[in-house]
Amino acid sequence: MAAIGSLKIIDQNVLATEAMIEYVRADSDELISDKETTPDPFYQDHFRRTKEAICRAFEGLKRRALVVGVGAAQDIPLEELAMTFDKVRLVDIDLRYIRKAIELLPEELQGKFELEEADICGFLAELSQKAEELIAEKVAYREFVKRILDLLPTLRKEKYAYQENEYDFVCSALVGSQIGGVVFGYLDAISKRAYGVPFVPPERKDHEIARFMNNIQIDHLKELFQLTRPDGRVYFADHYSLKKVVFLRGDMETSTEELERIPLPGAQEVQAAAQQIFCVLSKEYWNWGLPTDEWIEKKLRAHKFIVYKISSFVFSRH
Numbered sequence: 001m002a003a004i005g006s007l008k009i010i011d012q013n014v015l016a017t018e019a020m021i022e023y024v025r026a027d028s029d030e031l032i033s034d035k036e037t038t039p040d041p042f043y044q045d046h047f048r049r050t051k052e053a054i055c056r057a058f059e060g061l062k063r064r065a066l067v068v069g070v071g072a073a074q075d076i077p078l079e080e081l082a083m084t085f086d087k088v089r090l091v092d093i094d095l096r097y098i099r100k101a102i103e104l105l106p107e108e109l110q111g112k113f114e115l116e117e118a119d120i121c122g123f124l125a126e127l128s129q130k131a132e133e134l135i136a137e138k139v140a141y142r143e144f145v146k147r148i149l150d151l152l153p154t155l156r157k158e159k160y161a162y163q164e165n166e167y168d169f170v171c172s173a174l175v176g177s178q179i180g181g182v183v184f185g186y187l188d189a190i191s192k193r194a195y196g197v198p199f200v201p202p203e204r205k206d207h208e209i210a211r212f213m214n215n216i217q218i219d220h221l222k223e224l225f226q227l228t229r230p231d232g233r234v235y236f237a238d239h240y241s242l243k244k245v246v247f248l249r250g251d252m253e254t255s256t257e258e259l260e261r262i263p264l265p266g267a268q269e270v271q272a273a274a275q276q277i278f279c280v281l282s283k284e285y286w287n288w289g290l291p292t293d294e295w296i297e298k299k300l301r302a303h304k305f306i307v308y309k310i311s312s313f314v315f316s317r318h
């Protein structure tokens with residue numbers, strides 16, 4: 001275990017190939033710059049609501065906490081976690097932004113954190129090595145797609161240090177749906193680079209892919225369960241549907257006109273699995289509005305938004 005000042009950095013496995021890491025970093029950069037550059041209050045409102053919900057979820061708990069997919073922690077109450085728990089383990093595949101966020105905290109709280117660079121789906125190293133071997137062998141595009149689809153259900157999971165502990169509080173905020181997104185985003189990126197076209201499986205495979213994506217999210221929930229002490233709690237939030245709306249400035253909840261409603265993949269299966277795995281202590285919903293570049297009517301300031309419905313849960317193991 002290495003230490004920078006009082007902050008502990010957990011020893012790392014080989015996470016994935018350089019191309020995979022490059023993809024993940026570019027994806028985070030885009031996400032973070034979107035969040036930082038948008039002046040829109042709905043971003044800030046969503047962050048505030050998430051932080052408040054997380055603080056309520058860990059009320060009365062102490063000792064060890066774990067946050068997976070911590071990203072830049074814009075939606076994670078770092079100070080409150082550090083003041084409540086003896087140790088707070090923060091895990092992400094990309095630690096660049098969380099290091100900066102921790103440097104901004106009071107020095108006496110910084111020593112409470114342990115940072116771990118880890119892949120929470122566990123198979124990105126094997127997937128990226130094998131995918132890039134196929135490209136190096138110069139297999140044709142169709143063969144590449146076929147061999148990757150055959151590979152996906154066979155991937156084995158690496159173990160990481162964070163899995164060796166049990167935690168009083170475990171937090172996963174908007175991470176479950178992101179894990180599968182990283183897998184297919186990376187496949188798209190390397191396919192474009194090697195073949196000039198994105199990674200597009202044949203339509204008859206849609207069902208298999210949907211099952212694979214759902215299983216990633218359900219495995220994530222099962223892992224959260226296993227990481228939690230029997231008397232501990234889990235905070236879990238994700239988005240399962242989105243709406244396209246026209247929004248006239250004012251109150252987002254009341255002054256919008258709905259254009260289209262789209263369920264996101266896994267919406268029903270993953271939420272049903274969550275309720276089977278855990279006991280639901282509480283749930284809340286709110287809207288997270290992301291401004292698009294499209295103006296419906298500039299003079300009226302009618303702006304087209306994508307609105308994610310955030311589902312926010314507190315679970316216990318029984």
Ligand SMILES: C[S@@+](CC[C@H](N)C(=O)[O-])C[C@H]1O[C@@H](n2cnc3c(N)ncnc32)[C@H](O)[C@@H]1O
Pocket residue numbers: 024028068069070071072073074075076091092093094118119120121122124173174175178179182
């Ligand atoms: C949408 S962000 C979560 C929001 C985050 N709390 C924030 O405020 O920035 C999803 C995070 O999950 C991480 N992630 C995605 N797949 C991962 C994986 N397989 N292992 C570890 N982290 C992963 C990404 O790096 C990203 O930081």
